[in-house]
Amino acid sequence: MPVTRPNDLLDPRHHEPREAPEAAREPRERGIALVAHDRCKPEMLAWARTHRETLTRHRLYATGTTGGILADELDLEIIRFRSGPLGGDQQIGSRIAEGDVDLLVFFWDPLSPQPHEPDVRALLRLAVLADIPVACNRATADFVITSPLLAVADDPDRPESPVFAPLAA
Numbered sequence: 018m019p020v021t022r023p024n025d026l027l028d029p030r031h032h033e034p035r036e037a038p039e040a041a042r043e044p045r046e047r048g049i050a051l052v053a054h055d056r057c058k059p060e061m062l063a064w065a066r067t068h069r070e071t072l073t074r075h076r077l078y079a080t081g082t083t084g085g086i087l088a089d090e091l092d093l094e095i096i097r098f099r100s101g102p103l104g105g106d107q108q109i110g111s112r113i114a115e116g117d118v119d120l121l122v123f124f125w126d127p128l129s130p131q132p133h134e135p136d137v138r139a140l141l142r143l144a145v146l147a148d149i150p151v152a153c154n155r156a157t158a159d160f161v162i163t164s165p166l167l168a169v170a171d172d173p174d175r176p177e178s179p180v181f182a183p184l185a186a
Contacts, residue, residue: 048117061122
Protein backbone atom coordinates (compact mmCIF):
# COMPACT_ATOMS: atom_id res chain seq x y z
CA MET A 18 0.00 0.00 0.00
CA PRO A 19 1.54 3.36 -1.00
CA VAL A 20 2.29 5.85 1.75
CA THR A 21 0.56 9.20 1.24
CA ARG A 22 1.65 12.36 2.94
CA PRO A 23 -1.00 14.78 4.23
CA ASN A 24 0.33 17.46 1.87
CA ASP A 25 0.32 15.14 -1.14
CA LEU A 26 -1.26 16.89 -4.13
CA LEU A 27 -3.51 13.87 -4.65
CA ASP A 28 -4.83 14.08 -1.10
CA PRO A 29 -8.06 16.14 -1.06
CA ARG A 30 -7.10 17.61 2.34
CA HIS A 31 -4.29 19.44 0.54
CA HIS A 32 -6.88 21.65 -1.13
CA GLU A 33 -8.79 22.56 2.02
CA PRO A 34 -7.66 25.54 4.09
CA ARG A 35 -6.33 24.47 7.47
CA GLU A 36 -6.50 26.41 10.66
CA ALA A 37 -3.99 25.85 13.44
CA PRO A 38 -5.33 24.58 16.77
CA GLU A 39 -5.92 27.20 19.47
CA ALA A 40 -2.96 25.97 21.55
CA ALA A 41 -0.64 26.56 18.60
CA ARG A 42 -1.54 30.23 18.08
CA GLU A 43 1.27 31.79 20.09
CA PRO A 44 3.69 33.91 18.04
CA ARG A 45 6.71 32.09 16.67
CA GLU A 46 10.03 33.47 15.48
CA ARG A 47 10.70 32.45 11.88
CA GLY A 48 13.89 32.21 9.90
CA ILE A 49 13.56 34.50 6.89
CA ALA A 50 16.16 34.46 4.10
CA LEU A 51 16.48 37.61 1.98
CA VAL A 52 18.18 37.47 -1.41
CA ALA A 53 18.09 40.00 -4.27
CA HIS A 54 19.90 40.15 -7.58
CA ASP A 55 21.67 43.45 -8.29
CA ARG A 56 18.87 45.11 -10.28
CA CYS A 57 16.34 44.04 -7.62
CA LYS A 58 18.20 45.35 -4.55
CA PRO A 59 16.36 48.72 -4.52
CA GLU A 60 13.04 46.88 -4.58
CA MET A 61 14.18 44.60 -1.74
CA LEU A 62 15.22 47.63 0.30
CA ALA A 63 11.87 49.34 -0.29
CA TRP A 64 10.00 46.16 0.64
CA ALA A 65 12.07 45.60 3.79
CA ARG A 66 11.60 49.24 4.80
CA THR A 67 7.82 48.79 4.52
CA HIS A 68 7.90 45.59 6.63
CA ARG A 69 10.78 46.49 8.95
CA GLU A 70 8.72 46.13 12.14
CA THR A 71 7.66 42.59 11.21
CA LEU A 72 11.18 41.63 10.11
CA THR A 73 12.67 42.68 13.46
CA ARG A 74 10.60 39.95 15.18
CA HIS A 75 12.27 37.21 13.16
CA ARG A 76 15.71 35.68 12.55
CA LEU A 77 17.05 37.15 9.31
CA TYR A 78 19.54 35.64 6.88
CA ALA A 79 20.80 37.30 3.70
CA THR A 80 23.43 37.00 1.03
CA GLY A 81 26.38 39.40 1.27
CA THR A 82 25.54 42.63 -0.49
CA THR A 83 21.79 42.41 0.11
CA GLY A 84 22.38 41.80 3.81
CA GLY A 85 24.83 44.70 4.01
CA ILE A 86 22.39 47.12 2.41
CA LEU A 87 19.50 46.06 4.65
CA ALA A 88 21.61 46.11 7.82
CA ASP A 89 23.11 49.54 7.05
CA GLU A 90 19.98 51.25 5.76
CA LEU A 91 17.41 49.77 8.16
CA ASP A 92 19.52 48.88 11.19
CA LEU A 93 18.40 45.25 11.03
CA GLU A 94 20.25 42.40 12.71
CA ILE A 95 21.05 40.01 9.87
CA ILE A 96 23.14 36.85 9.64
CA ARG A 97 25.09 37.54 6.46
CA PHE A 98 26.57 35.00 4.10
CA ARG A 99 28.77 35.39 1.05
CA SER A 100 27.56 37.07 -2.09
CA GLY A 101 25.27 34.78 -4.09
CA PRO A 102 27.74 34.05 -6.91
CA LEU A 103 30.48 33.34 -4.35
CA GLY A 104 28.53 30.66 -2.49
CA GLY A 105 25.91 32.66 -0.58
CA ASP A 106 23.00 30.98 -2.35
CA GLN A 107 24.43 27.61 -1.35
CA GLN A 108 24.92 28.77 2.24
CA ILE A 109 21.27 29.79 2.46
CA GLY A 110 20.34 26.50 0.82
CA SER A 111 22.17 24.64 3.57
CA ARG A 112 20.20 26.58 6.20
CA ILE A 113 16.99 25.59 4.43
CA ALA A 114 18.09 21.94 4.42
CA GLU A 115 18.87 22.19 8.16
CA GLY A 116 15.39 23.58 8.85
CA ASP A 117 16.56 27.04 9.96
CA VAL A 118 14.77 28.96 7.19
CA ASP A 119 10.97 29.13 7.12
CA LEU A 120 10.54 31.69 4.33
CA LEU A 121 12.65 32.64 1.32
CA VAL A 122 12.20 36.12 -0.14
CA PHE A 123 14.24 36.03 -3.35
CA PHE A 124 13.83 38.98 -5.69
CA TRP A 125 15.53 37.61 -8.79
CA ASP A 126 15.99 39.33 -12.08
CA PRO A 127 14.32 37.26 -14.82
CA LEU A 128 15.69 39.51 -17.59
CA SER A 129 19.40 39.27 -16.79
CA PRO A 130 21.44 36.10 -17.17
CA GLN A 131 23.12 35.08 -13.92
CA PRO A 132 26.54 33.40 -13.92
CA HIS A 133 25.48 31.35 -10.90
CA GLU A 134 22.18 30.16 -12.39
CA PRO A 135 22.74 26.53 -11.24
CA ASP A 136 23.07 27.79 -7.65
CA VAL A 137 19.85 29.81 -7.98
CA ARG A 138 17.99 26.77 -9.29
CA ALA A 139 19.40 24.61 -6.49
CA LEU A 140 18.28 27.14 -3.89
CA LEU A 141 14.75 27.28 -5.29
CA ARG A 142 14.65 23.48 -5.53
CA LEU A 143 15.61 23.13 -1.86
CA ALA A 144 12.92 25.61 -0.82
CA VAL A 145 10.28 23.65 -2.73
CA LEU A 146 11.47 20.33 -1.29
CA ALA A 147 11.45 21.79 2.22
CA ASP A 148 7.89 23.06 1.61
CA ILE A 149 8.68 26.63 2.63
CA PRO A 150 7.06 29.68 1.05
CA VAL A 151 9.10 31.39 -1.67
CA ALA A 152 8.35 34.98 -2.67
CA CYS A 153 10.04 36.05 -5.91
CA ASN A 154 8.41 39.45 -6.26
CA ARG A 155 7.08 42.22 -4.05
CA ALA A 156 3.41 41.30 -4.46
CA THR A 157 3.97 37.75 -3.22
CA ALA A 158 6.33 38.90 -0.47
CA ASP A 159 3.66 41.34 0.75
CA PHE A 160 1.07 38.57 0.92
CA VAL A 161 3.36 36.20 2.80
CA ILE A 162 4.84 38.67 5.31
CA THR A 163 1.37 39.99 6.24
CA SER A 164 -0.22 36.55 6.51
CA PRO A 165 -1.43 35.65 10.00
CA LEU A 166 0.12 32.22 9.42
CA LEU A 167 3.60 33.75 9.65
CA ALA A 168 3.44 33.91 13.44
CA VAL A 169 1.41 30.74 14.09
CA ALA A 170 3.16 27.71 15.55
CA ASP A 171 3.93 24.86 13.17
CA ASP A 172 1.16 22.85 11.57
CA PRO A 173 1.23 19.15 12.58
CA ASP A 174 0.72 18.20 8.91
CA ARG A 175 4.05 19.75 7.87
CA PRO A 176 6.84 17.35 6.88
CA GLU A 177 9.01 18.15 9.92
CA SER A 178 6.25 16.78 12.15
CA PRO A 179 6.96 13.43 13.88
CA VAL A 180 4.19 11.99 11.67
CA PHE A 181 6.67 12.12 8.78
CA ALA A 182 9.60 10.50 10.61
CA PRO A 183 9.16 7.14 8.82
CA LEU A 184 9.31 8.94 5.44
CA ALA A 185 12.62 10.65 6.28
CA ALA A 186 14.50 7.34 6.59
